[in-house]
Amino acid sequence: MSYWLVPFAQAGLFALLLLLGVQMFRLSRKGALVEGIGDEPTRPPESKATGGGKASNSRYRTELFTQLHILAALQERECRNKGLDRPEAARIVGPCATAWLYGAGCALCDESDRHSETLAGLVAHIVGRKTGIARAEALSVIEELTASNIYLACFRGGLDGANHWREHNHVPSPSGLCELVAGHTFI
Secondary structure, three states: OHHHHHHHHHHHHHHHHHHHHHHHHHHHHHOOOOOOOOOOOOOOHHHHHHHOOHHHHHHHHHHHHHHHHHHHHHHHHHHHHOOOOOHHHHHHHHHHHHHHHHHHHHHHOOHHHOOOHHHHHHHHHHHHHHHOOOHHHHHHHHHOHHHOHHHHHHHHHHHHHHHHHHHHOOOOHHHOHHHHHHHHOOO
16 A cells, blocks of 8 residues: 555655646746736836836835835834834834835835835735734725825835835835834834
8 A cells, every 4th residue: 555655656756846836937927927926017108118017016016025125124124123022012113124124115116106005005914914014004005105204204215214224235224114213103
């Protein structure tokens, strides 16, 4: 009986590998790199003429997604090193991280894509994965950004930090999420 177990296991693994290949091919054909982000951002007309339309849009969205993930990871590490990753600070840090990353996204994307639903969905997706904040809560923070001085300060810090990061590959402390949260909230 044990002689038949190995060939059946090998056949099952081969079938799963084949299914994985088919799914990867299907997703690459659709251009769906991240599920649930929203519609593709619109590009300026000159980019469509030079880049070839949909492939250029997909590459642009992937680059923006990667840059935002890098910035979010850098800020997450800084907050962890300074002790802001505790559960009692999560209800303050999550919304502030949303505002900060939205500001960074506005600095890194094209002018036509700033304050778009696509960018808000992208930021909500990344913040949800990094901090555990619900997508609806992250989107409400973005929608009500001007209602809070703390969120506005975080948004501005994200703008400044991403612009500095683009040129110097680091975010200065005054523009970092950790400094902004510690400076504008009572933790």
